Amino acid sequence: MKTIYLFFILLLVALSGKAEEASSFIEIMKPFDYTRYEGKDSTFVIEANHKSVDKIVIRQGDINTTIDVTSEKDTYCKTVELHPAVNTIFIEAYKDGKLLSSDKRESYFYNDVLPGVDVYDAEQYDKNYFHSEEEEEKCKSCHDMTNNIPPEDEPFDDVSETTCYKCHSGKLNTKSTHAPAANWLCTICHNGKGAEYNIDDEGLTKYLAPDPIAKTCAYCHDTVEGWQASRYGHGPVNDGRCKRCHNPHGSDNEFFLRKHIWDLCTTCHTEKAIPGNHIVSGFVFSRNAGAHPTKDRADPARPGREFVCTSCHNPHGSTGIYLLRMEGSHPFNVCQRCHKK
Incomplete structure (x- = not known):
């Protein structure tokens, strides 16, 4: 009886060791599980050792994104585009074509004019910002995090010179682009300040944008205050929440609208x-x-x-x-x- 008992103990230890080994093939630094996004992009930051892993696959429904692991670095970044509401994304580690381990991240892309989203479902997910001082320390070995943004009155001739462009160039992949985004004047809106609806998030990221955003929009669009003073007003305008209808970076629809x-x-x-x-x-x-x-x-x-x-x-x-x-x-x-x- 003692022999059988000892056998099971050794077996559990062996299985535990294998499970621990499998989970150590890659480490997903970002995003955290159950993260809520207001934008459609989710950036994965994954650590992997080329001696253990030669390929990482990010599976998102029918879309597979492959990352080749080399001896040149240990940390890999890849941005994937989310669809509205729940996104379940699997991250797999391979070596010589063999699946070594699989993990997943569940995220929620929330904007209340998009199909399938629900405010009560979204509340189960936490906002998690990327550009904190602590998080940026992990990126400095590969990325310039010095906030090299063009001055408002003298944009760069080559927008790729700005540090934001390196990771966020996909925001320009739309039919029309909002002027501040096209010229990478990001900090006009992403000024680190909160407002009524996100004041509690101030200090969590260097690039927070106020919500409501109308006062920021009025910096260029001087008609905003007049609209808000109209005899008959529209709810989103009165609340100053321009982003409910407009995508401030760009859109395939006219007027940067989120839908036709x-x-x-x-x-x-x-x-x-x-x-x-x-x-x-x-x-x-x-x-x-x-x-x-x-x-x-x-x-x-x-x-x-x-x-x-x-x-x-x-x-x-x-x-x-x-x-x-x-x-x-x-x-x-x-x-x-x-x-x-």
Whole structure:
């Protein structure tokens, strides 16, 4: 009996040793598990020894990102793009084609206008900032962390000279890019200061951007204060949360919007997406199925533009009821933008 008992003890010790050995093939420094992101990029920082590992694979659904481990360094960085809501990403270590170990990180990409996100689900994840003094110490052996940002009045001729570009160049991979981002004037917005909604995070990162961001936006966009003083205001504008609708770095949509205009508006105003449920009915052509169209038509008042919600409504603020683009006090005055008679 003692022999059998001793055998099991030795077996457990051996298995424990193998488990410990497997977990030591790579070490995932960043991100931590259950991290919440407001941007779509997650940067993995992984330590590996080339004597034990020759390849690291980051698996994200059907997308595999491969990192070749060499004798030149022990720390490897790779940025992956997150999709909205939950992301489960697996990190695998290989040697000579053999899988040695596998780990995972679960993250949440949160913006309340994106599909699938839920504020209550997001609250289960913690914000974790990268650019603290402590974290940057780990990066200095490979990266220049001296905050080499171009001065506001004299941008670099070559944007690749800025230290931000080395890791964040992917932020320019959009159809249109916001001017401060295009010129890498990052610290205009990322000034390390918090505001009402993230004041408790001040000091956790050198590059915190205030939330709400409107006062920062007003530095260049002098119309912001006027919008906020409008007789009829829009919630995100009144709260100063420009980033809810706009991506401050860039977007494939016009005006740096996070979605196409109609899709963006109907994310919150879901009832307006129901066919035949918006604007007057009974006074329009039968081909419009009993209601005024809100998309998929040309805009008569703005040649060359698509007819969308903003054809009739000003999303920033208005003197007219319902944020209508109208003159005078009668709501139907907005109709005269297209219907002259």
